Amino acid sequence: MNGIHDMGGMQGMGPIEVHEDERPFHAEWEARAWGLIRATGPFGPTRRRNFRYEHENLPPAQYLQMQYYERFIKVLVDRLMAAKLLTQAELDSGRADPASPRSTPSVTPANIAEQLARRRSLRREDVKIRPQFKAGQRVRARNINPVGHTRLPRYMRGHRGTIVADQGVFDFQDTDAEGYTLPDRPQHVYTVGFTARELWGEAANARDMVHAELWEDYLERA
């Protein structure tokens, strides 16, 4: 989706707030919000929309205005409402509807450490596919404009780069227009390097490079 989230190369977003200590949370609500997100166990339908798609699909003005943890909470609330586990009336009153079902938390102080440490790798060691490209080869990022979630940033599309490394086979993460991950399409993912001049023109420093990991479907021979 050519959404507001795909902001690489945009200008005019203002200065960077560079002075920040190393504490993870800078307000009590940020800590509670993050804790709440990680402590809420699975709920609702098992076929879920891609998590990043749900963020990307927020209205652009909201996306830009919301703080990071606020965006996560918004996505959690949307999911709970879609699963009919939360109502606007409950949110407004701050109390659960007495008639609403009661459950037992699946994430507990006893198992949270394991939950937080769990690896969630998309790499498919079990799938053997011949790579179409190899390190050193010239490629072009396809000029495509998928309407769902994609990991091909707009600023790379149509530009020529060089394969730096083959990272192995990973599950494809692009989604359909509704945000559901496209069915099983494991493929090689490559680190591709682009010169800054290829991406941004002659004013860029001749030495500088920008890299990203791109799925094979994003690439063509150049």
Place this chain on the structure above:
Amino acid sequence: MPSDVALRVKALESILVEKGMVDPATIDAVIETYESKIGPRNGARVIARAWVNPDYKKRLLADATATIAELGYGGSQGEHMVVVENTPTVHNLVVCTLCSCYPWPVLGLPPTWYKSAPYRSRAVIDPRGVLREFGVTLADDVQVRVWDSTAEIRYLVLPERPSGTEGMTEEALAALVTRDAMVGVAKVSRSGGAAA
């Protein structure tokens, strides 16, 4: 006075606790984990080890995930790590333009600026300008390598070891390494903290 969003988060927590969907003690445990166990001090220990142990450094650059795991760090958002080395002629900078992807096991949760529109938009088109904003001015003949970690690989920058630290212990060296240096927006100085 609590902000609007603070009130909404509080309301949501009490509703989900009432419904039995969340245990507040679990929330406390998550916060405690990110405040004391998962954070940039982990990454700093990896960097200091690489500075004092050439064999560790060699393995770290060849297979970062396994070599970081030797110090006990790994898991969610650190499944596939790559370490990139700063040298007198190469400076690395990490961003996630599409999202806020970040190597949690070694750096913890990302700082606000890393998740912000100004950084995400500008790091790829004007990395030298971004670095100047952080107080780092690079010579034109230093190559800037930007890593847009928007897919499944997470990057950690191995900063240059500052001169004059030859006699320091690994532990003392780790104390000099900042989060910002491991993202690539700062250098490490002998006195710790920001250095241009």
